[in-house]
Amino acid sequence: MDQISYFNKTVASKDMSGYYLLKNGEYAYNKSYSVGYDFGSVKRLDRYDMGALSTLYICFALKKHDSDFIKAYFDSLKWYREIYMISAEGARNHGLLNVPTDEFFDTKHYMPQDSAEQRKIADFMIALEHRIEAQQSLVDNLKKYKRGVVRTLLSPKRCSIKNVKWTTSRIGDIGTFIKGAPLSKADISLEGTPFILYGELYTTYSEVISNVVRKTQASADKQYYSQIGDVIIPTSGETPEEISTASCVMLPDIILAGDLNIYRCTQVDGRIMSYILNHVVNDRIARIAQGKSVVHVQAAEISKIEITYPDPFSQKTIIAILAAISDRIDQSNAELRLLHELRKALLQKLFI
Structure with a gap:
């Protein structure tokens, strides 16, 4: 470049x-x-x-x-x-x-000194590189497609699902915010309670969290533990894009660390709220961020943002559609990882 x-x-x-x-x-x-x-x-x-x-x-x-x-x-x-x-x-x-x-x-x-043998190895590796590039392109296009589907299905004017009833409310009027536990990277351990750090929302997790990579032996008050359907929003990050990243936790009893907002809502499924925050109002969250080297966003400011969401029955339909696309992305990512592992193994075997 x-x-x-x-x-x-x-x-x-x-x-x-x-x-x-x-x-x-x-x-x-x-x-x-x-x-x-x-x-x-x-x-x-x-x-x-x-x-x-x-x-x-x-x-x-x-x-x-x-x-x-x-x-x-x-x-x-x-x-x-x-x-x-x-x-x-x-x-x-x-x-x-x-x-x-x-x-x-x-x-x-x-x-090998034989130029024909060198050429065969080179041609094979080039073919594999092209296959990896094609698979990466498939993954990228599927993610782009999913973003478009999310914006379409969660737009009252563009949604193709029939008989959807839409409601407009401020985020703070339909749910509550709880700040994460006063824990940090220093509290990570090999065993203990599942544990999520704020920086991992942008680097490790997607809109829906179904497994957790960290653990901690630190104790925390019960209010800092997740409930199924909680939406996690970071309070700070290096860029506006990081703090406008949200994830819905589909597992109970996970300790959520400091610099995380726990948003709990009964009227909107957490998965739908995660999609709305990530793809519909993410630019508004980014605009209210403050700071330079590190940017921050206050829960009180997010609370003022108005969202429009579908009725509970339509929410389930939308979740099923997006889950099917997510499964396809996961399958394609798994194939991509296998191709990278194959490439790594071949590079180790083809040369002395």
């Missing part, structure tokens, strides 16, 4: 004399380490004819070997053992590994 699309501005220096010019098909070694990439990564320039790179990168072009095969080889991370041998332990500076350029080019790599 170019810097204008990514940063919405030009971030590189106007003076490019201190940069490397990388041409399409050439490679660059990024010495930055991160989770899952302990010794950095090597990538080929594919998307553009050429690009400029900082001298912190090690750039190179191939003299021989099939380029697609070499690309797959560097995706396998089998080359890490060579980098490990030349990267001095603890010699890391500002997130960069201390890998001398001359020693990087002296590393030894083991691969």
Whole structure:
């Protein structure tokens, strides 16, 4: 991706004399380490004819070997053992590994010399990559489709379900807010009571929570435990999108941590309320957020937002429709995970 699309501005220096010019098909070694990439990564320039790179990168072009095969080889991370041998332990500076350029080019790599065999491996991995891309596109399109269906079914003017009775109320008039327990990440434990942290609503859970990944041995008053149908809304986050994320808990007796609003309503099914908050009034919640590096939203402000919701019978119909779409998304995601696992396993087996 170019810097204008990514940063919405030009971030590189106007003076490019201190940069490397990388041409399409050439490679660059990024010495930055991160989770899952302990010794950095090597990538080929594919998307553009050429690009400029900082001298912190090690750039190179191939003299021989099939380029697609070499690309797959560097995706396998089998080359890490060579980098490990030349990267001095603890010699890391500002997130960069201390890998001398001359020693990087002296590393030894083991691969088939038969170009036909290299081509077969490359073609197989390319086909698998295309399959993964197609599956990812399917998942993304299903999620987009679901968002459209949610907005349609929860719109009095667009809903195709017949004889729906609509009611308009302020959120605070049909339910109550309870702040989460005064607990945090420090209270996570291997055993104990199921436990949800506020940051996980945006990163871990979807509109409906049917299982929980954390536990805690900390005790909390009964008011901080979930009831089936409770809607969880964060009170703070890094972006307005995070605090306009809501989830309905379909499990009882889960401790809900601080910086979470527990919204309890008897007139609207929690799943319907979660969909309304996430897809219908999410922009209004985002607009009332305050703060810069960390944004906050008050329950009293959310209470003032008006929503229009269908009658109980229609709510059940809508929930069934959306649950069927969600199941299809879950199945497609499971297939995508299996494809990624297959790719990882093959990359480990195809290279010595």
